[in-house]
Amino acid sequence: GKCKDLEIILPAAALTTIAAPTGHGKSKFLQNIILNVVKTYPAKRFLYFNFEESITDKIAQLINNICGLSEIYHDTDNNQFIKSFLRTFSAEKAEFTSKTAEKQLTNAIETIFNYIESDNLIIFAESPETSNITDIEDIEKIIIENANTHGAALGGVFLDYLQLVTHKNFSGATTERIEDICKRLQSLSIKYNIPIVICSQLQRGAKIYNLRNELLSDSKGIENTSNTVIMLYNSVDKCQPTSPPPSVPNMKK
Numbered sequence: 001g002k003c004k005d006l007e008i009i010l011p012a013a014a015l016t017t018i019a020a021p022t023g024h025g026k027s028k029f030l031q032n033i034i035l036n037v038v039k040t041y042p043a044k045r046f047l048y049f050n051f052e053e054s055i056t057d058k059i060a061q062l063i064n065n066i067c068g069l070s071e072i073y074h075d076t077d078n079n080q081f082i083k084s085f086l087r088t089f090s091a092e093k094a095e096f097t098s099k100t101a102e103k104q105l106t107n108a109i110e111t112i113f114n115y116i117e118s119d120n121l122i123i124f125a126e127s128p129e130t131s132n133i134t135d136i137e138d139i140e141k142i143i144i145e146n147a148n149t150h151g152a153a154l155g156g157v158f159l160d161y162l163q164l165v166t167h168k169n170f171s172g173a174t175t176e177r178i179e180d181i182c183k184r185l186q187s188l189s190i191k192y193n194i195p196i197v198i199c200s201q202l203q204r205g206a207k208i209y210n211l212r213n214e215l216l217s218d219s220k221g222i223e224n225t226s227n228t229v230i231m232l233y234n235s236v237d238k239c240q241p242t243s244p245p246p247s248v249p250n251m252k253k
Helices: 026-040 055-067 078-088 099-117 136-153 174-192 219-225
Strands: 014-020 045-054 121-126 154-160 195-201 226-231
Touching: 014 026, 014 174, 014 219, 026 045, 026 055, 026 154, 026 195, 045 055, 045 136, 055 078, 055 099, 055 121, 078 099, 099 121, 136 154, 136 174, 154 174, 174 195, 174 219, 219 226
Parallel strands: 014 195, 014 226, 045 121, 045 154, 154 195
Antiparallel strands: none
16 A cells, blocks of 8 residues: 655654564655655755665665656666666666656656765765674764764754664663663754654564554564654555454554
């Protein structure tokens, strides 16, 4: 299913969590929020931390989201074609599905690189020059440096996803590690009056009719620190029961 014209307000000085089972679209949902805020607030800086894919993958996905096309190029998926296109910046041999698709792709590429080059959007992900930043202490340092240097120009921070954030100086259980990470992120959001948005896994077995905070992986820390929890479920999931589900609970904490 699709959500159209869904208005989401990201509160400043607060932690917002986007939760979904694996493969149900939390990363794409987060990317669409990012694209919305960088477009709406061109004078702000937004930090986007990704912990499992390369910076090229993230840029290609953002470009694909802007295009909004089910198919750009024949015989391959959009993200693979966009990554190939970015390597060569050549469309001479490309068999676009239409002239409109070609134009939308080139416009989307220009838009994303304008965001990046103007420091409207700063992406932290693995690249040939740098290793991926995953530890909470390194993430904290980057947020603090940006807040101290740019002040109110720091518009927000996005992390995808929480369970991949490491904590090298913490030896406790996973639930305790997650809780400490959430508390530190919440503290930063309050101190610098910025929204911080994190993606989080839902436990296996989550269904559209039983979404609730208890299904958050390592839920104690997330539930205690998040101002808002948004839960997503792809209704096209093949495991969804055919009978009508009961009413869906309120997703806001």
